[in-house]
Amino acid sequence: MTLTRTDHDTTTTDAQWWKSAVVYQIYPRSFADSNGDGIGDLPGIRSRLDHLQRLGIDVIWLSPIYRSPHADNGYDISDYQDIDPVFGTLADFDGLLADVHQRGMKLVMDLVVNHTSDEHPWFRESRSSSDNPKRDWYWWRPARDGFEPGDPGAEPTNWESFFSGPTWTLDPITGEYYLHLFDPKQPDLNWENPEVRHAVYAMMRWWLDRGVDGFRMDVINLISKDTTLPDGAPGASGLGNGFPHYANGPRIHEFMQEMHREVFAGRDGQYLTVGEMPGVTWQDAVLFTDPARHELDMVFQFEHVNLDHGPGGKFDPRPLRVSDLKASLGRWQRELGTAGWNSLYLGNHDQPRSVSRFGDDGAHWRESATALATVLHMHRGTPYVYQGEEIGMTNVPFATAEDLRDIESLNHYRKTVATGQDPERAMAAIRHIGRDNARTPVQWDDGPQAGFTTGTAWIGVNPNHTWLNAAGQYDDPESVFCHYQRLIELRRTLPVVAHGDFQMLLADHPAVYAYQRQREGTTLLVVANLASEQADVALDVEHYDLLLSNIEPYTPSTNGQLVLTPWEARIYITTSPR
Numbered sequence: 176m177t178l179t180r181t182d183h184d185t186t187t188t189d190a191q192w193w194k195s196a197v198v199y200q201i202y203p204r205s206f207a208d209s210n211g212d213g214i215g216d217l218p219g220i221r222s223r224l225d226h227l228q229r230l231g232i233d234v235i236w237l238s239p240i241y242r243s244p245h246a247d248n249g250y251d252i253s254d255y256q257d258i259d260p261v262f263g264t265l266a267d268f269d270g271l272l273a274d275v276h277q278r279g280m281k282l283v284m285d286l287v288v289n290h291t292s293d294e295h296p297w298f299r300e301s302r303s304s305s306d307n308p309k310r311d312w313y314w315w316r317p318a319r320d321g322f323e324p325g326d327p328g329a330e331p332t333n334w335e336s337f338f339s340g341p342t343w344t345l346d347p348i349t350g351e352y353y354l355h356l357f358d359p360k361q362p363d364l365n366w367e368n369p370e371v372r373h374a375v376y377a378m379m380r381w382w383l384d385r386g387v388d389g390f391r392m393d394v395i396n397l398i399s400k401d402t403t404l405p406d407g408a409p410g411a412s413g414l415g416n417g418f419p420h421y422a423n424g425p426r427i428h429e430f431m432q433e434m435h436r437e438v439f440a441g442r443d444g445q446y447l448t449v450g451e452m453p454g455v456t457w458q459d460a461v462l463f464t465d466p467a468r469h470e471l472d473m474v475f476q477f478e479h480v481n482l483d484h485g486p487g488g489k490f491d492p493r494p495l496r497v498s499d500l501k502a503s504l505g506r507w508q509r510e511l512g513t514a515g516w517n518s519l520y521l522g523n524h525d526q527p528r529s530v531s532r533f534g535d536d537g538a539h540w541r542e543s544a545t546a547l548a549t550v551l552h553m554h555r556g557t558p559y560v561y562q563g564e565e566i567g568m569t570n571v572p573f574a575t576a577e578d579l580r581d582i583e584s585l586n587h588y589r590k591t592v593a594t595g596q597d598p599e600r601a602m603a604a605i606r607h608i609g610r611d612n613a614r615t616p617v618q619w620d621d622g623p624q625a626g627f628t629t630g631t632a633w634i635g636v637n638p639n640h641t642w643l644n645a646a647g648q649y650d651d652p653e654s655v656f657c658h659y660q661r662l663i664e665l666r667r668t669l670p671v672v673a674h675g676d677f678q679m680l681l682a683d684h685p686a687v688y689a690y691q692r693q694r695e696g697t698t699l700l701v702v703a704n705l706a707s708e709q710a711d712v713a714l715d716v717e718h719y720d721l722l723l724s725n726i727e728p729y730t731p732s733t734n735g736q737l738v739l740t741p742w743e744a745r746i747y748i749t750t751s752p753r
C-alpha cells in the first residue's frame with residue numbers, strides 16, 4: 176500500500192507537536208570525532224547530520240556538552256553556560272544548532288540540576304566557610320550525634336550512593352559532610368533554597384533564548400528531599416537505601432510547576448520537556464505529564480529496564496522474562512492512555528545495548544533488533560532512538576577492568592575486589608549490564624576505529640564493527656537501519672501510530688507480544704515473536720493487509736492461526752469497519 180503524508184492531526188495542538196515526533200539521543204563523546212583526539216565533539220556531530228536526516232528523526236537530545244571535569248562523563252557540570260573545550264566552543268554549538276534547524280530538526284539539551292560538579296563556582300563558594308552566602312545552596316550536615324567527623328558511621332544518614340559507598344563526604348574545610356547521591360564529585364543542590372531554583376531557571380531561559388528546543392532533565396524526581404533526612408532501611412551492601420527519602424519528594428510537583436511557570440510559560444516556540452525519573456510509578460507519571468497540570472511533557476520511567484535487576488541490584492542480574500516485559504510495557508500503555516503521555520525507549524547511555532539485553536544478538540541479531548524496534552515504535556508515546564541502536568549495535572566483549580571507563584562499573588569492580596568477592600563474577604555482570612556497553616563509538620564503517628576517529632578512541636571500538644556498521648546498511652533494504660527508517664516513516668504518515676488507542680492481545684502468551692492500535696476507522700495490528708523459537712498463535716488477520724514485516728517471505732495465516740519464525744514481527748492494517 177502507498178502512504179501519503181497526512182495533514183496536521185486534529186487531536187493535538189501545535190504545542191503538543193512532540194506527540195508525533197521521534198527523538199534521537201546523541202552521547203557526544205562517542206558519536207563522531209572531528210579532530211583526532213579520540214573524543215567525539217560538536218563539529219563531529221555537524222558532519223553526521225545526514226545520517227540523522229536519512230533516518231527521519233525530528234529531534235536530537237544531546238547528552239551534556241557543558242564544561243565539566245568529566246568524573247561522570249559530563250553529568251558533573253562546572254559551568255552551565257559554556258561548552259567543554261573537548262567538545263568545542265559556543266560558536267560550534269551555535270553552528271550546530273543552526274544546521275539542525277535548517278534541516279527541519281530540533282535540538283534538546285540535557286539539564287543536570289540535581290547536582291553540580293564539585294568544581295562548579297557555586298560549590299567552591301559553598302564549601303569555603305559555614306557562613307558563605309552559598310553555604311545553603313548544597314546539603315551540609317555535621318557528623319551524626321555522638322560521632323566525631325570521619326568516624327566510621329558518622330555520616331549524617333546511612334544512605335548508599337548510586338555509584339557505591341556513602342552519599343556523604345566529609346569536607347575538611349569546615350568539618351561538615353555534604354550530600355551526593357552520585358559521586359563525591361557530584362554534590363546535590365539544595366532545591367529548598369529559592370535562590371538555587373531561580374539560578375537554574377535563569378540558566379534555562381538563557382539556553383532557550385539561544386534557540387534550543389527543550390530539555391531532558393536528569394534525575395529530576397530526586398530534587399525534592401525529605402528535609403528531615405531519615406535513615407534508609409538496611410540494604411544488601413550494609414548501607415541503607417535512602418531512595419524513598421529523596422525520590423518523588425514532598426515538593427516535587429510544586430517545583431515542576433514553578434519551573435514551568437518561570438521558564439516556559441508565555442514563550443513562543445515549541446518545546447519538549449522530558450524528566451528522567453528513576454523509580455517513578457505510572458500513577459506519578461500521570462500527574463507529571465497531565466497537560467492540565469503544567470509540569471512536563473513526558474517522563475522516562477524505569478520499570479521495564481529494572482526487570483532484570485536481582486535482589487542485590489543491577490549488578491546482580493536475573494534472567495528477563497518476556498511475560499514481565501509485556502506486562503510492564505502494556506501497563507504503561509494502558510495507564511497513560513488518556514491523561515498523560517509516554518516516552519518510549521529500550522536503551523540509552525546508562526543501559527546495556529537493547530538487542531543484547533532484550534533480543535538475541537547471536538543467531539537472530541537482525542531479526543531481534545528489528546522485532547524489538549517494531550514493538551516499541553508502534554506504541555503510543557514518543558520514541559527515543561539511542562545512537563547506534565538504529566544499526567543494531569551490541570554489547571561489548573570487555574576482557575578486563577582495563578577496558579572499562581564508567582565510574583559506576585569501575586567502583587563496583589573495585590568494591591568487589593576490596594571485599595574479597597569474585598572479580599570474574601563482577602566482570603560478567605558488567606559485560607551484561609554495565610553502562611560502557613552503550614558508550615563505545617558509533618560504528619560508521621568497517622575501517623580502523625569504525626570511522627569514529629582518525630586517532631584512538633577514548634574507549635575501545637567494538638570489534639564487530641567490521642561487519643556491523645552504518646555504511647554497510649544504508650543500501651541494504653533488509654538492514655536494521657532501513658527497518659528503523661520505515662518504522663519512523665509510518666509514524667509520520669499514519670496518525671494511528673502516534674495517536675491511536677492501545678489494546679493488548681494475547682496477554683497470556685509467554686513469547687508473543689501482540690496489540691491493536693485504533694483511531695478513526697483505522698486499526699493496526701502488531702504482532703511480534705520475542706523469542707528464538709517458532710511460535711504458533713491464534714490471531715485472525717483475515718481482514719487486514721500486511722503493512723510491514725521484518726522477515727520475507729512470510730508465511731500467511733491459515734484458519735486464524737499465525738506461524739511466526741524466531742523474532743518475526745509484523746504490522747497489519749485495516750481501514751474497513753470491523
Ligand code: ISL
Pocket residue numbers: 247250251287337357393394451453489524525526583610
Ligand atoms: O545507571 C544507573 C545507575 O545504576 C542509573 O540509576 C542512573 O544513575 C540513573 O538513571 C540516573 O542517570 C542519570 O544521572 C546520573 C548519570 O550518571 C547518568 O548518566 C544519567 O543519565 C547522574 O547524573
Ligand code: CA
Pocket residue numbers: 208209210211212213214215216261
Ligand atoms: Ca574530538
